[in-house]
Amino acid sequence: MKSKPALPPVDMETYVPAAITVVRRSVGWPGILVHERRGKSGQVNYPGGIRQHVFYWFLKPLRSDVLIEGKTDTVRYQTGDGRFTPAGQPVAFRWTGEVRVLMLGFQPWFFERVAAELGTTTGLPAETNTRKLSANHPACLLMQQLFHELDSPAGAALAAEGLARTIAVQLLREFDHIRGVKPAAAAPPVAVLKVVELMRRRLADSLALEELAEVAGLSPFHFARQFKTATGHPPHDYLIRLRVDRAQELIRQHSREWTMAAIANECGFSDQSHMARHFKRVLGVSPGEFAEANPVLR
Numbered sequence: 001m002k003s004k005p006a007l008p009p010v011d012m013e014t015y016v017p018a019a020i021t022v023v024r025r026s027v028g029w030p031g032i033l034v035h036e037r038r039g040k041s042g043q044v045n046y047p048g049g050i051r052q053h054v055f056y057w058f059l060k061p062l063r064s065d066v067l068i069e070g071k072t073d074t075v076r077y078q079t080g081d082g083r084f085t086p087a088g089q090p091v092a093f094r095w096t097g098e099v100r101v102l103m104l105g106f107q108p109w110f111f112e113r114v115a116a117e118l119g120t121t122t123g124l125p126a127e128t129n130t131r132k133l134s135a136n137h138p139a140c141l142l143m144q145q146l147f148h149e150l151d152s153p154a155g156a157a158l159a160a161e162g163l164a165r166t167i168a169v170q171l172l173r174e175f176d177h178i179r180g181v182k183p184a185a186a187a188p189p190v191a192v193l194k195v196v197e198l199m200r201r202r203l204a205d206s207l208a209l210e211e212l213a214e215v216a217g218l219s220p221f222h223f224a225r226q227f228k229t230a231t232g233h234p235p236h237d238y239l240i241r242l243r244v245d246r247a248q249e250l251i252r253q254h255s256r257e258w259t260m261a262a263i264a265n266e267c268g269f270s271d272q273s274h275m276a277r278h279f280k281r282v283l284g285v286s287p288g289e290f291a292e293a294n295p296v297l298r
Contacts, residue, residue, distance in 0.1 A: 031245075032110060033052065033104070033105035034105075034150065038101075040098060042099075043092065044093050046090060047090050049089045054103055054105045055084050055143065055171060056103055057101065058078070058080070059102060062096070063075075063095065064076075064094065066093060068126045068130075080144065081133060081140065082139060082143060084124075084131070084175065086125070086126070086129075087122070090126060108230065108231050109230075118169065120176060133174065137174070142163055142166055191216040191218065191226075194216060195215050196238075198212070199212075199239050200242060203239075203268050204266065209224060243268050244279055246267045247269075250263045250266060250267065251287060251290055259272075260287055
C-alpha cells in the first residue's frame with residue numbers, strides 16, 4: 001500500500017488562520033517577517049509544519065492547547081510571555097480567549113546562518129512548542145523592543161535585523177539542550193549559505209544551476225536536492241523570493257521617486273509584469289497594493 005505524500009509546510013507570510021486577522025502592520029526585511037495579529041478563539045493545524053521558524057510574543061493573556069502526535073498539552077501565557085515554533089515540524093494549536101500576538105518569522109537561511117555562527121544546528125523537535133518563555137526571558141524582552149521599533153521608521157530595518165539576530169541567538173541558546181537529531185539528508189549549512197550569499201550579491205544576474213552547484217562544491221543534481229532540503233525551495237524559486245524581498249525594500253524606500261519598472265529591473269526581474277506575477281504569488285498582493293499599505297515616510 002502506497003503511503004500518502006507528506007504535506008508541504010505552509011508559509012507564514014501567505015497563510016492566515018480564519019480566526020486571525022492581520023492588523024495594523026505586516027512588515028518584512030530580507031530573512032525576517034514581523035506580523036502583529038489579533039483574533040478570537042480558534043484552532044489551526046500544520047500537518048507539514050510552518051516553513052519559517054516563528055517566535056510568538058503574546059500581548060494579551062491566552063490559553064493554548066498544543067497538539068503533537070496525538071498528545072495535548074495546555075499552556076497558559078501571560079502578557080509578555082513567548083513561544084517558539086521550529087520550522088517543518090507537524091503541530092496543531094487550539095486557543096481560548098482574545099488573541100493579540102506579535103510574530104517574528106525567520107526564513108530558514110537566516111536562522112541557519114545564526115546557528116552556523118554559534119557552531120550549532122537548527123534541528124529542534126516539535127516539543128519545543130510546549131516550552132513557555134516567561135516575560136523576563138531575554139528573547140521576550142527583545143521582542144518588546146522590536147515591537148516599539150516598528151513605530152520608528154528611521155533605521156527600522158537595521159534595528160529589526162539586529163534585534164532578530166539577537167533573538168535567534170537567545171532562542172538557540174535556550175533550546176540547545178532539547179535539540180533533536182539533525183536530519184542526515186540536510187545540506188551542509190556552509191555550502192547552502194555560500195550559495196545564498198552569492199544570490200544576494202548577484203540578485204539581478206541570471207544564475208545557472210551549474211554555477212550555483214560549483215560554488216556549493218556539489219553536482220547540479222545533488223545541489224538542487226540538498227538546497228531544497230535545507231531551505232524548502234528549489235534554487236530558482238529561492239532566488240525569486242530573494243528578489244521579492246529586495247523589491248519590498250525598494251518599494252518602501254523609493255516608491256515615490258522610482259517607477260515599478262525601475263524597481264523590477266534593479267531586482268533582476270525581466271519587466272514590471274514579471275515582478276508583479278511573482279510578487280502576487282509569494283506575498284498574495286500586487287506591488288501596487290503593497291506600496292499603498294507601506295507608504296514611504298519622510
